[in-house]
Amino acid sequence: MVNRILILVxxxxxxxxxxxxxxxxxxxxFGDHGLVGEGGNLSYILPLPFFAQLDMxxxxxxxxxxxxxxxxxxxxxxxxNGGTVTVAIHEEHEHKEFGLRDEVxxxxxxxxxxxxxxxxxxxxxxxxxxxxxxxxxxxxxxxxYGVDVTYNLWPSAHSRLxxxxxxxxxxxxxxxxxxxxxxxxxxxxxKFNKYWDAGLRYDYAxxxxxxxxxxxxxxxxxxxxxxxxxxxxxxxxxxxxxxHEKKDEAYLQMCFGIGPHSHPFQ
Amino acid sequence: MFQQKKGNLxxxxxxxxxxxxxxxxxxxxxxxxxxxxxxxxxxVVGSDKVEVxxxxxxxxxxxxxxxxxxxxxxxxxxxxxxxxxxxLDMWVDGLIDAARNPSIRYGAxxxxxxxxxxxxLEVPKGKIDASMGDIHLYGNPHxxxxxxxxxxxxxxxxxxxxxxxxxxxxxxxxxxxEYLKKLEERMVIWDREMEKFKxxxxxxxxxxxxxxxxxxxxxVVGHVEPKPGIPPSPAYLASLINLMKEKxxxxxxxxxxxxLKGCExxxxxxxxxxxxxPTSVGGVKEVRTYLxxxxxxxxxxxxxxxx
Numbered sequence: 001m002v003n004r005i006l007i008l009v010x011x012x013x014x015x016x017x018x019x020x021x022x023x024x025x026x027x028x029x030f031g032d033h034g035l036v037g038e039g040g041n042l043s044y045i046l047p048l049p050f051f052a053q054l055d056m057x058x059x060x061x062x063x064x065x066x067x068x069x070x071x072x073x074x075x076x077x078x079x080x081n082g083g084t085v086t087v088a089i090h091e092e093h094e095h096k097e098f099g100l101r102d103e104v105x106x107x108x109x110x111x112x113x114x115x116x117x118x119x120x121x122x123x124x125x126x127x128x129x130x131x132x133x134x135x136x137x138x139x140x141x142x143x144x145y146g147v148d149v150t151y152n153l154w155p156s157a158h159s160r161l162x163x164x165x166x167x168x169x170x171x172x173x174x175x176x177x178x179x180x181x182x183x184x185x186x187x188x189x190x191k192f193n194k195y196w197d198a199g200l201r202y203d204y205a206x207x208x209x210x211x212x213x214x215x216x217x218x219x220x221x222x223x224x225x226x227x228x229x230x231x232x233x234x235x236x237x238x239x240x241x242x243x244h245e246k247k248d249e250a251y252l253q254m255c256f257g258i259g260p261h262s263h264p265f266q
Numbered sequence: 267m268f269q270q271k272k273g274n275l276x277x278x279x280x281x282x283x284x285x286x287x288x289x290x291x292x293x294x295x296x297x298x299x300x301x302x303x304x305x306x307x308x309x310v311v312g313s314d315k316v317e318v319x320x321x322x323x324x325x326x327x328x329x330x331x332x333x334x335x336x337x338x339x340x341x342x343x344x345x346x347x348x349x350x351x352x353x354l355d356m357w358v359d360g361l362i363d364a365a366r367n368p369s370i371r372y373g374a375x376x377x378x379x380x381x382x383x384x385x386x387l388e389v390p391k392g393k394i395d396a397s398m399g400d401i402h403l404y405g406n407p408h409x410x411x412x413x414x415x416x417x418x419x420x421x422x423x424x425x426x427x428x429x430x431x432x433x434x435x436x437x438x439x440x441x442x443x444e445y446l447k448k449l450e451e452r453m454v455i456w457d458r459e460m461e462k463f464k465x466x467x468x469x470x471x472x473x474x475x476x477x478x479x480x481x482x483x484x485x486v487v488g489h490v491e492p493k494p495g496i497p498p499s500p501a502y503l504a505s506l507i508n509l510m511k512e513k514x515x516x517x518x519x520x521x522x523x524x525x526l527k528g529c530e531x532x533x534x535x536x537x538x539x540x541x542x543x544p545t546s547v548g549g550v551k552e553v554r555t556y557l558x559x560x561x562x563x564x565x566x567x568x569x570x571x572x573x
């Protein structure tokens with residue numbers, strides 16, 4: 001079974017998200033495609049008067065392999081115990097994408113509380129652990145902890161307000177030490193009527209890759225507008241300003257379904 | 267010693283209360299429906315033997331209900347789920363899976379599709395694609411707008427309740443029979459009231475009234491939506507105005523959750539009257555039962571068509 005795993009937004013099917021690109025923290029901590037793997041998940045609804053679901057999964061995710069035929073150059077670095085270890089030297093671009101690969105273990109607790117007939121508050125806590133995407137070269141292991149909160153308000157039959165935020169903390173152990181990185185996003189989305197919704201997303205994410213003593217994050221702000229054409233068809237536009245790289249991006253997306261279909265509840 | 271006995275008595279009393287409470291609540295069949303009409307009919311057939319909750323209220327559009335985690339908890343505890351079917355409430359399928367309650371899964375004894383036995387209208391033939399709008403593969407799913415469809419709906423509910431509590435079968439059957447007698451009496455009155463308006467042309471916002479039109483002999487000549495789920499363009503509204511003038515349409519029926527702006531403009535240009543037309547129990551505050559729904563709507567229709 002190929003599945004989108006864990007972490008609030010990572011597990012949601014792409015066309016069900018209120019925006020086009022994935023939040024930067026998901027890209028930085030899990031790679032361009034998010035956390036997607038083959039495996040199994042045990043899910044249990046706790047016998048409580050409110051919604052409380054516990055998920056535990058184990059997954060197999062293919063790692064990235066460097067395409068070099070020859071042995072890479074190596075260098076020696078000092079590890080946390082003062083000893084030296086030999087690590088391979090790769091081109092810079094190959095270090096930029098990080099993610100969890102091979103055997104990955106996940107868990108998530110998802111709680112929801114109806115506040116009124118028209119509003120609900122969801123809170124989630126997530127955890128994932130596994131080897132780094134380039135484990136053969138970097139000998140790294142990582143854990144990601146996440147906390148998320150979602151507030152939904154349905155003022156009328158076709159209008160809806162969503163506030164959603166998710167914070168993730170990465171602990172990446174590499175031979176020279178441990179990298180600790182943070183990232184989060186916040187989304188405010190309002191559906192005006194059956195056909196139009198607009199949203200604002202703020203992203204902040206630190207890179208999973210710089211050396212131990214160097215830290216720094218990039219932030220961006222997105223404005224998203226969606227026009228629902230039918231129940232299964234939507235046109236979406238997103239403008240994103242990255243204040244770290246002083247870069248502007250624009251996306252246009254057309255979502256369509258081949259007939260009505262239902263999704264697993266996420 | 268005395269203190270210890272007192273403590274034991276307290277514990278026994280608490281356990282007794284808990285046990286009594288669980289027995290009392292266990293006697294009631296917990297039913298979850300997807301619509302408020304179905305909830306009303308379950309209440310009628312199950313009476314004091316059931317506890318009913320509807321996932322969708324009468325002011326919500328059944329096409330676009332957003333599943334919530336609190337709905338999962340209701341389904342988890344349910345003995346019986348009653349759904350509209352015909353793809354109208356597909357959103358409940360994912361919730362049923364998420365609830366992991368084997369007794370209400372498709373085909374289980376606690377699963378009722380209320381559309382079984384309905385004489386379906388507008389079942390699409392040939393190639394179906396998105397250019398036709400939000401079309402339903404199994405036909406128009408708004409069958410609750412014909413009051414006589416309460417007969418197959420309550421039959422499905424009765425069978426479902428009997429599967430859960432076979433010993434109460436006679437009681438449920440008696441309740442249903444009494445209800446159908448009331449419905450029959452009301453149908454005589456409604457038919458009489460609507461008789462003189464047979465053949466009248468009407469327009470509806472969404473294609474939600476073919477069953478109502480068929481029952482009372484009305485002609486639905488057009489919709490404010492050009493295709494199901496598609497908003498009207500100014501050009502389309504202009505053509506609708508011409509059509510309504512040509513066909514002498516006096517009323518536009520709009521469910522409480524659809525926008526009135528375009529309808530009011532069309533009404534102004536054609537002299538037609540916009541009726542806020544609830545199609546489910548609770549759609550307006552005066553409508554608390556399925557029979558009251560038709561009492562209210564037929565009253566409105568008779569007044570507007572007579573003008």
